[in-house]
Amino acid sequence: MLKAKLSKGPIRVAGAMSGTSLDGVDVAVLQTDGIGFEATDRVAFRPYSSAEQATLRVALGKWTGPEVDAATKVVQQAHQEVLADFTDCDLIGFHGQTLAHEPRGRGTLQVGDGLALAENLGVPVAWDFRSADVNFGGEGAPLAPFFHFACAQKIGATAPLAxxxxxxxGNISWVDPSRATAEEDGALLAFDTGPANAPINDFMLAHTGQTYDKDGATARKGEVALGALELFLQESYFTRVPPKSLDRNDFSEMIGLVSELSIPDAVATLTAMSAAAVAQGIDHCPHPPEQLLVTGGGRKNPVLMEMLAVSLDCPVLAVEAVGLDGDMLEAQAFAYLAARVARGMPTSSPNTTGVMALVGGGVLSVPS
Known part of the structure; x- marks a missing residue:
């Protein structure tokens, strides 16, 4: 009966996202049929404590072992707590926490048990969004592009945008809103651009005890080391044809490139590296985007946004400029994808992850 309820018409879906910044769990509710959507004002954020963040950091890059078990408990408990207020929804989209991502090797690992969550909350849960894509030759990331296509339609875009x-x-979705559907060939191109906030955050934590560069204040005081930036841009990833994806720690050697700089110069250089990676990525787009709409925590770093603006030939705007919620867009994406999982609709395509054909990823767990 529950599955029948999910099969037609708009449904209320709570999407939960815990990203690579490790700050906490975002939850957002959409009314959606898996094609269009209406955002609601029901949102929540459950921060990870310092101790919980430390547990997650220790587990990054690991596939099994006690560190992974400890991280799984943190993720499960945090989601259980925050989603307890959303049991009136028809469906929950549960991304879990990515600890390791190696699509051309061991696969991808998002810890968290969607079946246990469904049983405990009494609500159907769509989860394990990435495994099917990887099993069919895809990168398993990024997964938000189908939702970004819906966002482009929502804001009435008429020209290609990103x-x-x-x-x-960092990940980018190039969208041609003139196409009829996200599944259509040429509607989307998506890929990870490179490191964004992770190396900045890791450096700040190690050298200042702060978890991020608030308002870009540290970067603002520094100067970019051009030699280190040039070495960074020699990485072969930037010339690799997309779709392509990264693990959070794939560019951990960035820290080594700035290790002998002052703290402000190091943070300025890491910030410039993040912006330069995006500029390199834009060159892969089929057509120059009319505008670049930025979501995620990095849009709140004015230095990073300024560096993007001077590097690109199109306006660079926070997604709030077009009426979207940059704090909750990723959580909304997994609400949207959950609806598509429940209805057997594709969630990724050859142009978004490099998968061999359209794939409907995810597992639907219904409480007994």
């Missing part, structure tokens, strides 16, 4: 998510890793 959505840039600046979380721990």
């Amino acid at each position: 959505f840039l998510n600046l979380g721990g890793v």
Whole structure:
């Protein structure tokens, strides 16, 4: 009966997202049929404590072991707590926490048990969004592009544009809104641009005890080390044809490139690296985007936004400029994808992840 309720018409879906920035769990509710959507004002944020963040950091890059078990408990408990206020929704989209991502090797690992969550909350849960894509030859990331296509339709875009998510890793969705559907060939191109906030946050934590560069204040005081920036841009990833994706720690050597700089110069250089990675990525787009709409925590770093603006030939705007919620867009994306999972609709395509054909990822767990 529950599955039948999910099969037609708009449904209320709570999407939960815990990203590579490791700050906490975002929850947002959409009314959606898996094609269009209406955002609601029901949102929540459950921050990770310093101790919980430390537990997650220790587990990054690991596939099994006690560190992964401890991280899983943190993720499960945090989601259980915050989603307890959303049991009136028809469906929950549960991304879990990515600890390791190696699509051309061991696969991808998002910890968290969607079946246990469904049983405990009494609400159907769509989860494990990435595994099917990887199993069919895809990168398993990024997964928000189908939602970004819906966003482009929602705001009435008529010319190609791009959505840039600046979380721990940067990812871009180039969208042609003139296409009828996200599934249509040529509607989308998506890929990870490179590191975004992760190396900045990691450096700040190690050298200042702060978890991020608030308002870009530290970067503002520094000067970019051009030699380090040039070395960074020699990484072969930037010339690799998309779709392509990254693990959070794939560019951990960035820290080494700035290790002998002052703290302000190091942070300014890491920030410039994040912006330069995006500029390199824009060159892969089929046509220049009319505008770049930025979501994620990086849009709140004015230095990073200024660096993007001077590097690109199009306006660079926070998504709030077009009426979207940059704090909750990723959580909304997994609400949207959950609806598509429940209805057997595609969630990724050859142009978004490099998968062999259209794939409907995700597992739907219904409480007994």
